[in-house]
Amino acid sequence: MPRRTQAEMEVIRTAIIEAVRKDKPMTVRQVFYRLVVRGVVPKVEGRGYRTVARELRNMRRDGVIPYDWIVDSSRTVRRPLQYGSMEEALERAARLYRRNLWGDLPHYVQVWMEKEALAGVAWDVTDGLGVSLWVARGYSSISYLYEAAQHINRALEAGKVAYIYNLGDHDPSGCDAWESVVSELQGFSIDDRRMRFKRAAVTPEQIRRLNLPSRPTKKTDSRAAGFEGESVELDALPPNTLRQIIRDTIEAHIPEYIRTMHEQVEQQERQTLWQLQDYL
Structure with a gap:
């Protein structure tokens, strides 16, 4: 299989940028399928996928595509949850507060x-x-x-x-x-x-x-x-x-009226949590 020309690689890189900018965040495999649909790379698993994966890696390292536009949820990090102060803990609680919809x-x-x-x-x-x-x-x-x-x-x-x-x-x-x-x-x-x-x-x-x-x-x-x-x-x-x-x-x-009412109550309760910081 002949090597792709500079012009052909530029077409692939341009297509990658357009696809990711439109649908971010994406996985590498999703980007591959977007380019397959457009006819930019072959559907053949090996050559097409490897090219997309390699270019995505290079384009992120070169700053062409932000790292967080491509996601990989197959690997996880387990980190302890710690706070610098009670104020910080309350601020996080208020920000993340979710009422059970x-x-x-x-x-x-x-x-x-x-x-x-x-x-x-x-x-x-x-x-x-x-x-x-x-x-x-x-x-x-x-x-x-x-x-x-x-x-x-x-x-x-x-x-x-x-x-x-x-x-x-x-x-x-x-x-x-x-x-x-x-x-x-x-x-x-x-x-x-x-x-x-x-x-x-x-x-x-x-x-x-x-x-x-x-x-x-x-x-x-x-x-x-x-x-x-x-x-x-x-x-x-x-x-x-x-x-x-x-x-x-x-x-x-979810009935629309239930969701609207829920969001209003949640916002009020979140505001109460913010106000608790005044008592510390």
């Missing part, structure tokens, strides 16, 4: 995401709407599933209906992994009649409507029997489209 609503919502690398793209939406984001990382451990089920059971005990949504690859493994999550959560449930499971993305309808780039389904996958068509990764969804899907899915459970 779902306390009086009849539904409980969980969002499950197959890939940890995309959690940073989704978290701003789920966090802003007070919904937990569970990252399956393929097939989840029984301990992780049990923990999720306990949150669901507490909601069921309170008389709520639980809605559990999935964001995953449209491929044999992704579909099978979601079916495994459904089966395990139902097994741990105190009343699975009040549990609703739905795949929010990627769906065949989204693939057709958005003309998402696909890849050949691995016929060697033991789960491929009965799976029709090519496979599409969750990363193929444009980041802003993915965020909007998550937002629309969650907001369908």
Whole structure:
């Protein structure tokens, strides 16, 4: 395969800047798929993806793209929470104060995401709407599933209906992994009649409507029997489209008047926390 010319590399770099500026923050894989859709790099996993990853690294080091425009949620840092003073602790408490939006609503919502690398793209939406984001990382451990089920059971005990949504690859493994999550959560449930499971993305309808780039389904996958068509990764969804899907899915459970009233009360209570600093 011949090396790309200087002009060809400049086209790739320009396309990267345009894609990331529009949809930031993004993962490296999401940027790769944006360029595939535009025909800038080949869909071939090796050459196309490696080129995008290399250029993103170089462009960030050169200051062309800010580091925080590209996210990687597959690695975490565990840091102790400490304060320099009581005033600082109260200031943080006031700034981060969140009133439970779902306390009086009849539904409980969980969002499950197959890939940890995309959690940073989704978290701003789920966090802003007070919904937990569970990252399956393929097939989840029984301990992780049990923990999720306990949150669901507490909601069921309170008389709520639980809605559990999935964001995953449209491929044999992704579909099978979601079916495994459904089966395990139902097994741990105190009343699975009040549990609703739905795949929010990627769906065949989204693939057709958005003309998402696909890849050949691995016929060697033991789960491929009965799976029709090519496979599409969750990363193929444009980041802003993915965020909007998550937002629309969650907001369908929140009446507008409830949300408006909640925001007003939350602001008043946050102001009370700010005022407490005057007594220190």
